[in-house]
Amino acid sequence: MxxxxxxxxxxxxxxxxxxxxxxxxxxxxxxxxxxxxxxxxxxxxxxxxxxxxxxxxxxxxxxxxxxxxxxxxxxxxxxxxxxxxxxxxKRVDVTLPGRGVLPGALHPLTQARLLIENHFQGSGFTIATGPEIEDDFHNFTALNMGPDHPARAAHDTFYLDPGSILLRTHTSPVQVRALRRWGPPLRIMAPGRVYRRDSDLTHTPMFHQVEGLVVDREISWAEMTGLLSDFLHAFFTEGLKIRFRPSYFPFTEPSAEVDLECFFCAQKGCRVCKQSGWIEVLGCGLVHPEVFRQSGVDPGEWSGLAFGMGIERLAMLKYRIGDIRWFYDNDLRFLTPRPAASGS
Ligand SMILES: [Zn+2]
Structure with a gap:
């Protein structure tokens, strides 16, 4: 074919x-x-x-x-x-508008913590940390709050194991751990998360504190007021009036709460200062001899000052934030760059 x-x-x-x-x-x-x-x-x-x-x-x-x-x-x-x-x-339409780059900023809580840390590091403090899951001894007993101490009731503690293991209610246990670990002299600050069963406009179950501790020979009340006045003037506004008001904490003696003149109303009286003209910003005192004894430090030889503050509280005042819960709402506006608010 x-x-x-x-x-x-x-x-x-x-x-x-x-x-x-x-x-x-x-x-x-x-x-x-x-x-x-x-x-x-x-x-x-x-x-x-x-x-x-x-x-x-x-x-x-x-x-x-x-x-x-x-x-x-x-x-x-x-x-x-x-x-x-x-x-x-794969054609690219070059006439479409660009996507843009959104700048971000540190969360106000982080900004406040860094300001606090930087200030005290400049005064020779080092940063110490401790566990958030604490035992009863470090959170209470070693801080002069024995098993029947009434101050325990005010802490609204989250217990993991009733009577022994808990979520720390303050950063003060880091004082005890640092003293037992390194001994005096000591100059530390301990920022971190703490937990209490509280929730309203000014309280959340988790919040942040910064603890400060100075232990040396012959630490005086005057040294403490100078240190904290310097800090508050640097963090808020130079020249603001500050007062140390006698108070009580189990782990310091004497103890004081520190008030700042209300810069929202120039002391005329407003909602923030509850018409008093003063805003409470931190607590402090000279280390109680019992805390030294529990930490293995001789109170006859050593003396110390301690202070503690809530980072949320300071950030709310500095950045004019009206509700503590907004810090944790993931609102993107909290991460938008803005000029640092001044206190006046
Ligand atoms: Zn006021």
Missing amino acids: AFEPEFLDSALAAISSAGTLAELDRVRVHWLGRQGILSEAFRQLATLSGAERSAAGQGLNRARDAIEEAIRKRRESLESDDVQRQLAR
Whole structure:
């Protein structure tokens, strides 16, 4: 059987209608493959006589060349379509507005903590840490709050194991741990999370405190008032009036609470200062001899001062934040850069 010319027409038709490279490859195998129609036609040449075979052979060679050429052209055209399609898919519209980059800022609580830390580090304090899951001894007993001490009731403690393991209610246990670990002299501050069962406008079950402790020979009340006045003037506003009001804490003796003149109303009386003209900002005192004894330090030889403050409280006053719970609401505005508020 000779290769019929109409075969060539249908081969060329199949090639030009191949819509994808895969389809074109199937057409190629069908016509030019080892089991393909052309190969079969070449094998049939053997059955022809001399003159016929020569003419048919030349016809087949021309047909094969024509098919190969048609496939090559079709492949080039399909490949370039493919590239065009990919380019179209990845086209960038340069006229669209840019996405913009939103600048962020440290959370106000972090800003306040860093301001406090930096100030006291400048006065020679180092940062100490302790566990948030504490035992009764470090959280209460060693701080002069024995098992029946009434001050324990005010702490609204979260107990993990009643009477022994708890979430620390203040950062003061770090004082005890630091004294027992390093001994005097000592100048440390301990920032960290503390936990109490409280929740309202000014209380959350978790909040942050910074504890400060200085232990040395002959630490005086005057040294403490100087240290804390310097800090408050640096953190809020230079020149604000400060008063030390006698108070009571089990772990200091004498003890004081520190008030700042109300800079919201210039002491005329407002909601923030509860009409008193003064804002309470921290607690302090000279370390109680019993705390020294529980920490293995001789109170006859050493003396110390301690102070503690709530970071939320200070940040609320400095940045004029009205509700403590806003700190934890994940409101993006809290992470927006802004000029630091001044206290006046
Ligand atoms: Zn006021």
